Amino acid sequence: MKTHILGYPRIGSKRELKKACEQYWAGKISEEELEKVGKSIKNYNWNLQQEAGIDLISSNDFSFYDQVLDMSLTVNAVPERYKKLHFKSKLDLYFAMARGHQKNNIDVPAMEMTKWFDTNYHYIVPEFKKDQQFSLFSTKVIDEYKEAKKQGINTKPVLIAPVSYLLLGKEKEQGFNRIDLITNLLPIYFKILTELEESGAEWIQFDEPFLALDLTEKEQHTVKQVYKQIQEKFPKLKIIVATYFEGLQDNLNLAVNLPVETLHIDLVRNPNQLKEVLDNTPKKVSISLGIVDGRNVWKNDYRESLATIKKAVNVLGQERVFISTSCSLLHVPCDLDSENNEEVLTSEIKNWLAFAKQKITEVVTLKQLFLDDNSEKNKNTILKNRKDIESKKTSPLINDPTVKDRVASISNKHTKRLNPFPSRKILQNKALNLPLYPTTTIGSFPQTKEVRSWRNKFKKGEINQKEYEELLKKETEKAINWQEEIGIDVLVHGEFERNDMVEYFGEKLNGFVFTKFGWVQSYGSRCVKPPIIFGDVSRPKPMTVKWTRYAQSLTSKLVKGMLTGPVTILQWSFVRNDQDRAVTCNQIALAIRDEVKDLENAGIQIIQIDEPAIREGLPLRKNNWQNYLKWAINAFKIASSGINDERQIHTHMCYSEFNDIIQNIADMDADVITIECSRSQMELLDAFADFNYPNEIGPGVYDIHSPRVPHKDEMVLLLNKAKKVIPEELLWVNPDCGLKTRGWDETKKALTEMVTAAKILREKTFSNIV
Ligand SMILES: Nc1nc2c(c(=O)[nH]1)N[C@@H](CNc1ccc(C(=O)N[C@@H](CCC(=O)N[C@@H](CCC(=O)N[C@@H](CCC(=O)O)C(=O)O)C(=O)O)C(=O)O)cc1)CN2
Numbered sequence: 001m002k003t004h005i006l007g008y009p010r011i012g013s014k015r016e017l018k019k020a021c022e023q024y025w026a027g028k029i030s031e032e033e034l035e036k037v038g039k040s041i042k043n044y045n046w047n048l049q050q051e052a053g054i055d056l057i058s059s060n061d062f063s064f065y066d067q068v069l070d071m072s073l074t075v076n077a078v079p080e081r082y083k084k085l086h087f088k089s090k091l092d093l094y095f096a097m098a099r100g101h102q103k104n105n106i107d108v109p110a111m112e113m114t115k116w117f118d119t120n121y122h123y124i125v126p127e128f129k130k131d132q133q134f135s136l137f138s139t140k141v142i143d144e145y146k147e148a149k150k151q152g153i154n155t156k157p158v159l160i161a162p163v164s165y166l167l168l169g170k171e172k173e174q175g176f177n178r179i180d181l182i183t184n185l186l187p188i189y190f191k192i193l194t195e196l197e198e199s200g201a202e203w204i205q206f207d208e209p210f211l212a213l214d215l216t217e218k219e220q221h222t223v224k225q226v227y228k229q230i231q232e233k234f235p236k237l238k239i240i241v242a243t244y245f246e247g248l249q250d251n252l253n254l255a256v257n258l259p260v261e262t263l264h265i266d267l268v269r270n271p272n273q274l275k276e277v278l279d280n281t282p283k284k285v286s287i288s289l290g291i292v293d294g295r296n297v298w299k300n301d302y303r304e305s306l307a308t309i310k311k312a313v314n315v316l317g318q319e320r321v322f323i324s325t326s327c328s329l330l331h332v333p334c335d336l337d338s339e340n341n342e343e344v345l346t347s348e349i350k351n352w353l354a355f356a357k358q359k360i361t362e363v364v365t366l367k368q369l370f371l372d373d374n375s376e377k378n379k380n381t382i383l384k385n386r387k388d389i390e391s392k393k394t395s396p397l398i399n400d401p402t403v404k405d406r407v408a409s410i411s412n413k414h415t416k417r418l419n420p421f422p423s424r425k426i427l428q429n430k431a432l433n434l435p436l437y438p439t440t441t442i443g444s445f446p447q448t449k450e451v452r453s454w455r456n457k458f459k460k461g462e463i464n465q466k467e468y469e470e471l472l473k474k475e476t477e478k479a480i481n482w483q484e485e486i487g488i489d490v491l492v493h494g495e496f497e498r499n500d501m502v503e504y505f506g507e508k509l510n511g512f513v514f515t516k517f518g519w520v521q522s523y524g525s526r527c528v529k530p531p532i533i534f535g536d537v538s539r540p541k542p543m544t545v546k547w548t549r550y551a552q553s554l555t556s557k558l559v560k561g562m563l564t565g566p567v568t569i570l571q572w573s574f575v576r577n578d579q580d581r582a583v584t585c586n587q588i589a590l591a592i593r594d595e596v597k598d599l600e601n602a603g604i605q606i607i608q609i610d611e612p613a614i615r616e617g618l619p620l621r622k623n624n625w626q627n628y629l630k631w632a633i634n635a636f637k638i639a640s641s642g643i644n645d646e647r648q649i650h651t652h653m654c655y656s657e658f659n660d661i662i663q664n665i666a667d668m669d670a671d672v673i674t675i676e677c678s679r680s681q682m683e684l685l686d687a688f689a690d691f692n693y694p695n696e697i698g699p700g701v702y703d704i705h706s707p708r709v710p711h712k713d714e715m716v717l718l719l720n721k722a723k724k725v726i727p728e729e730l731l732w733v734n735p736d737c738g739l740k741t742r743g744w745d746e747t748k749k750a751l752t753e754m755v756t757a758a759k760i761l762r763e764k765t766f767s768n769i770v
């Protein structure tokens with residue numbers, strides 16, 4: 001019986017990598033210094049696994065930015081526009097692809113970024129051309145293997161498998177299917193495997209998440225061919241094929257019959273697949289049981305897990321059973337031991353939790369418990385675990401009958417505006433009196449070092465609440481004045497008081513707890529600290545009214561209220577595992593509904609309810625979509641429909657494709673939707689155009705994830721493209737998303753260009769009329 005994990009977080013338990021990368025980008029440390037930080041994180045992670053007693057320790061799960069981008073560099077899928085710039089190092093080329101580059105007369109935007117399956121992690125989308133060639137360009141995976149070997153650890157290198165790598169990418173030309181590139185790609189994987197084998201590698205983990213998703217026949221066939229060829233060429237290498245985030249379902253027979261050493265399955269997402277897998281696994285194959293949850297923070301229930309292990313051992317025998325996490329631990333925080341603040345996280349709740357480091361111990365402990373459940377020590381371990389699990393089940397902290405009653409009484413009248421959009425539009429046009437192509441932003445303005453340091457000082461007690469709020473008020477006032485100055489039509493207060501759009505609301509709601517160091521990588525150096533929903537959710541008092549009212553008091557222009565929607569709060573928190581997600585979502589929806597009402601009563605005329613996570617929340621298998629969409633869209637409507645018709649509801653979504661859910665998006669019935677569009681050159685808008693989407697739309701006209709300043713002509717071009725497919729009386733002008741990650745200098749330049757672009761479009765319309 002072997003233990004392993006599919007991957008460990010690389011950001012560092014105190015976000016060491018984040019800080020080092022940002023310093024490197026700012027020119028404050030050298031490449032060598034950055035490499036050094038990387039090395040020390042890798043070392044720490046390897047030692048941690050070794051000391052805990054993990055049998056197969058992972059390498060190449062480290063990355064300076066993103067593991068998919070690493071793979072693109074490895075196989076030289078580097079688009080020409082970056083290649084031709086001749087950066088001084090591979091690392092700079094790599095970062096230019098990730099973040100764009102605008103310096104020394106070079107000006108190139110970043111590559112497209114999108115969500116990693118149904119997680120809040122984002123990867124850089126590989127680009128493929130029809131005649132795409134590959135070669136071994138970066139040797140990172142081999143170097144890392146050797147690096148660990150030098151320290152006496154013979155690791156299991158982790159690679160994204162060839163088929164999944166191709167499927168993660170995108171065809172940048174018409175007339176071919178990227179899966180056909182396998183013929184060109186596979187030889188590069190052979191090279192890598194040859195080098196790894198020659199260096200002494202015995203085990204290889206191929207991540208094949210698509211094997212747990214809907215595949216075409218052709219894709220299934222290609223998977224089969226790939227492993228067959230690998231087996232023929234490398235009969236001695238022991239391959240682990242790792243599937244996660246879903247069950248194998250119709251790919252089950254294909255998966256268990258692959259000519260590999262071990263198949264890893266996710267038994268947290270899909271515990272029911274175990275029986276069928278066991279019944280069908282041929283004699284030579286081992287099964288890796290993904291039983292420790294890599295997507296959530298709750299302690300493992302040893303009794304349940306041991307029962308699962310026993311089932312597997314009964315059929316396969318000990319030798320052919322591996323114990324593991326359900327997926328990579330990238331998606332959970334590093335270390336619960338860092339949390340030592342009773343006020344933030346009480347010891348009662350802490351007893352229910354396990355983060356990445358603790359999960360490693362759980363994996364090892366499960367093996368020990370299985371091998372010997374009779375020793376005094378092991379008996380006590382099981383007993384203590386039983387006690388923790390039971391204490392969570394029965395804690396009075398979790399249940400609030402008032403909340404349960406209110407959710408039970410939700411009816412149709414909670415999910416409809418008074419009148420349909422056309423009637424509302426007449427009322428809203430009159431009440432709001434906005435020009436054609438109204439300009440706005442998505443909510444946040446730069447979260448500068450200063451703003452964060454004020455919050456930090458306030459949290460540490462170095463400044464008091466009054467001082468903290470005075471500073472925020474000044475920052476808000478500056479933002480309002482500046483928006484007025486450059487002529488934005490619908491203003492925002494800037495969200496300076498918020499640490500994060502989800503954490504902030506979590507802190508104001510009952511049923512949530514927080515961590516101090518529970519950072520999880522979101523993209524590149526950016527992290528989030530997802531709150532933990534442990535009990536029934538309710539709103540003790542208004543959450544945003546004070547700041548919104550204050551901002552509105554500073555201007556005669558309209559200020560948009562800014563809320564995070566129920567699905568996004570749910571999706572970007574760690575959720576309880578003892579209740580349906582839909583129920584928890586409705587509890588949050590009712591809290592937001594009350595907030596909307598309070599904002600309306602405070603005189604706010606436009607309210608935005610952000611739902612960027614609706615799309616990523618979609619189940620990975622299509623046959624589960626309708627059920628999810630039904631409750632998710634309904635929750636948004638509960639949150640948004642308690643308001644009068646002349647008030648305008650906006651929603652915002654980024655990183656989404658809409659083609660296959662456009663009817664559901666329309667069903668949300670937001671008066672205005674703003675979407676991220678610019679990296680795809682308005683391609684995303686086609687879904688709305690083809691559908692004749694009836695309400696108003698603000699397609700993002702520039703990318704906010706890159707420090708690059710867009711030119712007004714680029715935005716005019718995009719808006720002209722938009723205008724061809726959407727009637728202009730429905731169009732808004734705004735950036736792709738909030739501006740919290742940007743600096744003020746670039747923000748001011750970019751928004752000034754944006755306002756000018758909107759004016760150019762208005763003038764064009766005006767001169768057409770004249
Ligand atoms: N939850 C969530 N998911 C999301 C998004 C999102 O906004 N929220 N957006 C998309 C992804 N985009 C993202 C965009 C920005 C950041 C981001 O800026 N993260 C910040 C942290 C934000 C935060 O929580 N900040 C806290 C803590 C700040 C901090 O680092 N404090 C320092 C001290 C500060 C000082 O004294 O200078 C420390 O603790 O060490 C605050 O402002 O209070 C970062 O990585 O730097 C994350 C994701 C999709 N998923």
Ligand SMILES: [Zn+2]
Nearest residue numbers: 612654737738
């Ligand atoms: Zn956004």
